[in-house]
Amino acid sequence: MAKNVKSKRTKARRLKGFRDISADDVLARDMMISRIREVYERYGFAPLETPALEYVDVLGKFLPEADQPDGGIFAFRDEDEEWVALRYDLTAPLSRFVAMNRDLPMPYRRYQVGPVYRVEKPGPGRFREFFQFDFDSVGTSSMLADAECCMVMCDTLEALGILRGDYVVRVNDRKVLNGVLEKVADGEALSDRVGLHILRSIDKLDRVGIEGVEQLLGPGRKDESGDFMSGVGLGAKQIDVVIRYLSIQEKTRAATCDALQQLVEGIAVGMEGVAELREIDEALRGGGYDEDRVVIDPTVVRGLAYYTGPVFEGVLTFDVVDEKGVTRQFGSVFGGGRYDNLVQRFTGQQMAATGASIGVDRLLAALQAIGKTQVDSAIAPALVTRLDKNLTAEYQRMAQELRSAGINTELYVGKQGIGKQFKYASDSGKTVAIVMGEDELQSGEVSIKDLRLGVELSQEIGSDRKKWLEEQPAQFSTPRSGLVKSIQEVLARYSAI
RNA sequence: GCCGGCGUAGCUCAGUUGGUUAGAGCGCCUGCCUGUGGAGCAGGAAGUCCUUGGUUCGAAUCCAAGCGUCGGUACCA
Structure with missing residues (x-):
């Protein structure tokens, strides 16, 4: 049943x-x-x-x-x-x-x-x-638009607090890659499939290293798990072209362009790509974006679908050790190009x-x-408790007063007793709780509890719970008229800024 | 897509060579204590042991497949 x-x-x-x-x-x-x-x-x-x-x-x-x-x-x-x-x-x-x-x-x-x-x-x-x-x-x-993409990437990462040097924007051009492919083909026709395969191998450089790329371009490669990936099956001379291309590492963008130009000399599409990169370099220099932020990197491929010209990616260069003690890197967080x-x-x-x-x-x-x-995970730092449900209207007035003063305030809308209400306030990350019952109403006061201080002090209670309850060290009374001011004072103790 | 680890309470997990009514800690709820968070004590709720099929007198436990999840690899518009 x-x-x-x-x-x-x-x-x-x-x-x-x-x-x-x-x-x-x-x-x-x-x-x-x-x-x-x-x-x-x-x-x-x-x-x-x-x-x-x-x-x-x-x-x-x-x-x-x-x-x-x-x-x-x-x-x-x-x-x-x-x-x-x-x-x-x-x-x-x-x-x-x-x-x-x-x-x-x-x-x-x-x-x-x-x-x-x-x-x-x-x-x-x-x-x-x-x-x-x-x-x-x-x-x-206009290549100015592409250069601007790189600048926006830099500015964005820095606006998020990532320090210069902890990231780099890497730029390449699909036309240069196509030029290299053409040179690999050396007058022969290179099928799209093979071209794609070559680009993918290039893209794996930072994972498998230069030797790995060499294997992938040739007979294939077995990784440490024993998995075999079939290679492109290029000849030694063809592989050499790619390896020479990938080995280009010059200090400046201009020098990199020179080296690239030398490699694709005479291949129209390649020359066009280099010319685009030169334009981007110039625009970047005009904007004050030097090699410490944007580099030309021949190893960048970026997807394989619709890009037709410059491609770029923003990469985080720092490592992070996660909670398991494993070193991780985040790599590419930004990517784009011309289509x-x-x-x-x-x-x-x-x-x-x-x-x-x-x-x-x-x-x-x-x-x-x-x-x-x-x-701050707590959206509202203040909770107005409801000790005496008959006083709800007054509680609502207090909550509204605080809200009008710009303090996010939650009125307890549950049905539990006051003890549970404090637990709720504490569990939901509130900083301060407001209490008013018959006693306070008589004396024209409200009780205010600093919940964070309470947590701290509660570590030292020991077994004398009765004493703790009587003294309530994290709690104080204030005239009803001074409610907003008192709450602001408590919150000020913890305000980050 | 391929390879591997793991699926038992909300969470973290235990569970003997296959054996009767499946456990613990934390969390949750109730009470001691209807005006106070911690601690304590007492009680309580909560399980399709991932699913299906198989082996067996008997399966959380063994086998197979599937699903889920985590990781590696491939792919990444």
Whole structure:
């Protein structure tokens, strides 16, 4: 019988890869987002919001033949049998928006923050619903816009308290990479698949090292777990081109450009890429952003899909030791690049665009790890208790008085006795509790309890509970008229600033 | 996608070579104490032992698959 009833109860469960985010983290994230927004706005980017749901073809995810959307996204059919999906980034919706609003003043510069959704295996710091915070410039092919992306990245990270030297923005250009691929091909045709494979191998440099890349480009590579990854199967001469490319490490951006130019000399697309990097370098120098903040790094690949020119990523360079004693690094928290073909899908006309995106959750985790996100977890520092339910109207008046004075104040709305009310106040992080009963009403006073002090003093109570109850060392009385002032005084004891 | 660890109360976990009614600590609720947080004492609620199938007289325990979770690797628009 009873078992039968229980089996009908709804099981409390949550979708894989999704999270509940509690007060502290929400507050920390909000604070972070507002600081980022300030930086974006400082550069003239304006907000945009788009729906969470889009048509699948707008997102660019569909298999022309199979009547099924591509994997990796949350999709379903709407009431008109159309395929609809949750957005998996903020760039595709931006492209759609620009295509639908052709009268926007160009360049159009917008920022957008919000959750995006992907169906992938959740991992450490990887979820199926996560926040991105993007900014983009649409409608200009000027490298100044790309250089500005790098500057905004720097300013953003510093605005969040990350010190110069603890991060670096790395820049590369897809055209340079394409030039290198062309040189590897050496006149032969290089299939897209092989090109892709080479780029992926390059992308793994910081994980597997230069020897690892060499193996990946050649016969393949076995990692320490014994897993074998098949290689690209390039010849020694071809591998040498890539290795020489990856070995370029010059002191200045200009010198790096020189070295790159030497490598892709005579290859049109490569030369074009180097020229773009030179323009970016110049713009960065004009803005005062030197090599201590932005470097040209040939090893940057950044995804493989729609980037057409410069690509950049913001990387945190410090390590953090987590609670298990394991050293972790956060790596890339910011990524972006130029995508000149994305709006064309809708309009048939090329529309230049460039921008970058913050992985909000990862950056927040990094900030929390280095203690740059102190938030006060108690929204309201004050609790008005209800000792005598008949005096509720007076309690409400006191609460309103405090609120009018700018003190977030909670009126106890539960049904428990005063003892439980103090426990509640303490457990929910309140700093101060206000008590008024018959005694106080008679004498025209209120009792105020410093809960934090109470916690401290309670360590020393020992067994003499009666004495503690009589003396109440953390509590004092004050005239009813001085309520606000007294509360302010108690709160001032603990105010951080 | 592939490889591995782990799934027992809200949490952290114990549970003998397979054996009767599945335990502990913390937390929660009630009372001692209806005007006070800690401590103490007394009592209480709370379990599909992840699921399904198999082996067995008998399974939380052994086997298989699945699901979940954590980690490695791949992918990352």
